[in-house]
Amino acid sequence: MKVPLLDLKSQYQSIKEEILKVTEEIFESQYFILGPWVEALEKEIAGYCFSKHAVGVSSGTDALLISLMAADIGPQDTVITTPYTFFATAGSISRVGARPIFVDVDPDTYNISPEGLDNAIAAMTGKERARLRAVIPVHLYGQCADMDPILKIAAEYNLLVIEDAAQAVGAEYREKRAGSMGDFGCFSFFPSKNLGAFGDGGLVTTSSDDFYDKLRILRVHGAHPKYYHSLTGGNFRLDAIQAAIVSIKLKFLDSWTRARQENARKYRELFASSGLADVVRLPVEKENRHIYNQFVISLEEKRDELRLFLDDAGIGTEVYYPVPLHLQKCFSDLDHKKGDFPVAEHAALHSLALPVYPELSDDQQEYVVDKIKAFYGC
Numbered sequence: 001m002k003v004p005l006l007d008l009k010s011q012y013q014s015i016k017e018e019i020l021k022v023t024e025e026i027f028e029s030q031y032f033i034l035g036p037w038v039e040a041l042e043k044e045i046a047g048y049c050f051s052k053h054a055v056g057v058s059s060g061t062d063a064l065l066i067s068l069m070a071a072d073i074g075p076q077d078t079v080i081t082t083p084y085t086f087f088a089t090a091g092s093i094s095r096v097g098a099r100p101i102f103v104d105v106d107p108d109t110y111n112i113s114p115e116g117l118d119n120a121i122a123a124m125t126g127k128e129r130a131r132l133r134a135v136i137p138v139h140l141y142g143q144c145a146d147m148d149p150i151l152k153i154a155a156e157y158n159l160l161v162i163e164d165a166a167q168a169v170g171a172e173y174r175e176k177r178a179g180s181m182g183d184f185g186c187f188s189f190f191p192s193k194n195l196g197a198f199g200d201g202g203l204v205t206t207s208s209d210d211f212y213d214k215l216r217i218l219r220v221h222g223a224h225p226k227y228y229h230s231l232t233g234g235n236f237r238l239d240a241i242q243a244a245i246v247s248i249k250l251k252f253l254d255s256w257t258r259a260r261q262e263n264a265r266k267y268r269e270l271f272a273s274s275g276l277a278d279v280v281r282l283p284v285e286k287e288n289r290h291i292y293n294q295f296v297i298s299l300e301e302k303r304d305e306l307r308l309f310l311d312d313a314g315i316g317t318e319v320y321y322p323v324p325l326h327l328q329k330c331f332s333d334l335d336h337k338k339g340d341f342p343v344a345e346h347a348a349l350h351s352l353a354l355p356v357y358p359e360l361s362d363d364q365q366e367y368v369v370d371k372i373k374a375f376y377g378c
């Protein structure tokens with residue numbers, strides 16, 4: 001049996017007619033960049049995320065970058081984030097010239113630890129605190145970070161909050177949606193995200209009118225009006241085709257999310273009766289709307305051997321992420337060493353993402369758990 005980590009082909013088959021229809025419309029119109037399809041998507045996503053505004057941009061990475069630019073964060077500044085995330089979260093901080101400061105993650109959720117955040121700021125000198133401008137919590141794997149204490153700490157120290165919601169479109173924290181709690185919410189339409197385009201794309205949500213205006217100007221090289229530049233922006237525009245495709249997919253997102261949640265529930269049931277309780281740690285679901293962009297288990301022993309074994313059995317898995325960001329070569333000037341963020345380092349060595357995409361069948365899930373049982377000899 002084949003069980004890929006993600007199967008976008010079957011999803012495409014279910015929406016093919018609508019997609020072909022709208023792409024043909026766009027080809028006929030020859031209107032490719034920004035415009036009515038992008039505006040329509042922005043309205044829909046702002047509503048979906050319980051946010052006032054949305055600005056379509058070129059990728060999730062650019063969503064982070066343009067948010068930092070709109071917040072005027074630059075070479076004098078520092079920004080706190082997690083070392084256990086996709087590279088772009090910290091990479092964007094560096095790209096505006098600011099310095100990332102890492103705070104370790106919670107061992108249950110792998111999201112930034114609010115206690116760790118509080119302690120890190122409390123330990124700063126007055127000068128260091130004055131340089132600190134923002135915090136970027138990441139809603140990893142589709143589950144929101146513990147936002148109430150994070151927002152409280154941010155308010156106390158006058159920090160902006162940029163939510164990296166690239167993996168968390170529609171995830172909820174106490175009735176609030178990812179992207180609506182901070183000053184900016186950054187989303188990605190990379191094809192492997194729960195709401196994926198047919199290429200790169202992204203979006204920023206904000207409920208601030210001022211940031212909304214600034215994001216729209218920065219997206220087109222800082223021009224307002226055209227050819228008059230009071231800010232230095234970039235080309236952060238979203239294509240009409242990508243926006244139209246994402247709009248179609250958005251109508252199905254809740255049903256796909258329910259299917260992912262159902263698959264997660266089914267895994268829990270299968271693992272509970274598998275005799276693997278001592279070997280496999282299941283993801284901890286703390287918030288009430290986890291959207292399961294990934295279903296990540298933790299294996300105290302032989303994670304890499306298991307991965308090869310599953311690969312031989314036709315089962316796709318992935319390690320998100322094998323090297324925590326504080327140990328990446330490009331951040332060597334931050335002077336970190338092994339042991340600085342033990343929870344993130346442990347997760348990097350022991351976590352494994354299993355297939356959880358909506359179209360996954362019961363047979364496929366049983367096959368995955370059976371193979372893990374066979375590997376550990378249970």
Ligand SMILES: *Cc1c(COP(=O)(O)O)cnc(C)c1O
Pocket residue numbers: 059060061062085086088089138164166167187188189190200201202
């Ligand atoms: C995917 C992802 C990004 C970057 O999004 P792109 O659209 O690929 O640029 C940023 N942060 C996190 C947590 C992600 O998972």
